[in-house]
Ligand SMILES: *[C@@H]1O[C@H](CO)[C@@H](O)[C@H](O)[C@H]1NC(C)=O
C-alpha cells in the first residue's frame with residue numbers, strides 16, 4: 450500500500466515536471482538590459498515559475514552579465530561575492546529548487562538602475578495536474594498542505610469508510626437477488 454502511494458506520488462512529480470516545464474526569456478523581447486527600463490519585478494510577477502522551468506537571459510555581453518546572488522547581496526546590489534556569474538550573452542538557468550532565486554547584472558550601476566531579478570519558484574506539491582482549480586497558479590508558497598497532492602488515498606476516514614461501502618453494496622446485491630427469486 451505504502452509503496453504504491455510512493456510510486457504514484459513519484460509519477461505525479463515526474464508528470465508535473467514534464468508537463469509544466471517552460472522556457473521564459475527574461476524581459477521578453479527587450480531581454481536583459483538597462484536601456485529599455487524593463488520592470489523585472491513586474492515581469493516576474495506575471496509568471497508562475499515551477500521546478501524544471503528555464504529562464505533565459507539574453508543580452509550583449511559587452512555591456513552586461515548575470516550574477517546569481519544571495520538575498521542580502523541582491524538587496525544591497527553587492528557584487529563582491531556572487532554565487533555564480535554568467536557572461537555568454539545567452540545564459541539559461543534551469544530552476545531546480547523552489548523558493549526565491551536572485552540575479553542581477555554585475556556591471557557597476559546596473560543593479561541600482563533596476564537590472565535585477567527575483568524569481569520565486571513555487572513549491573511542487575502546491576499544484577496538481579488535474580484536480581486543482583486554476584486559482585492555485587497564483588497562490589503563494591504558503592499553500593504547503595502536503596495532502597493537497599490530490600491522492601485519494603489512505604487517510605483514516607477513507608480507510609474506515611471503505612468496509613461500510615462494501616457492506617452497503619453487498620446488501621444491495623443480496624436484496625436484489627432475493628427480490629428476483631421472490632418474484
Ligand atoms: C558586500 O558583501 C561582502 C561580503 O560578501 C562584505 O564584506 C562587504 O562589506 C559588502 N559591501 C557592501 C558595500 O555592503
Ligand SMILES: *[C@@H]1O[C@H](CO)[C@@H](O)[C@H](O)[C@H]1NC(C)=O
Pocket residue numbers: 505539541
Ligand atoms: C540561446 O540559447 C537557446 C538555448 O539555450 C537557443 O535556443 C537560442 O537559439 C540561443 N539564442 C541565441 C541568440 O544564440
Ligand SMILES: [Cu+2]
Pocket residue numbers: 482483512513514554555556559564
Ligand atoms: Cu548590465
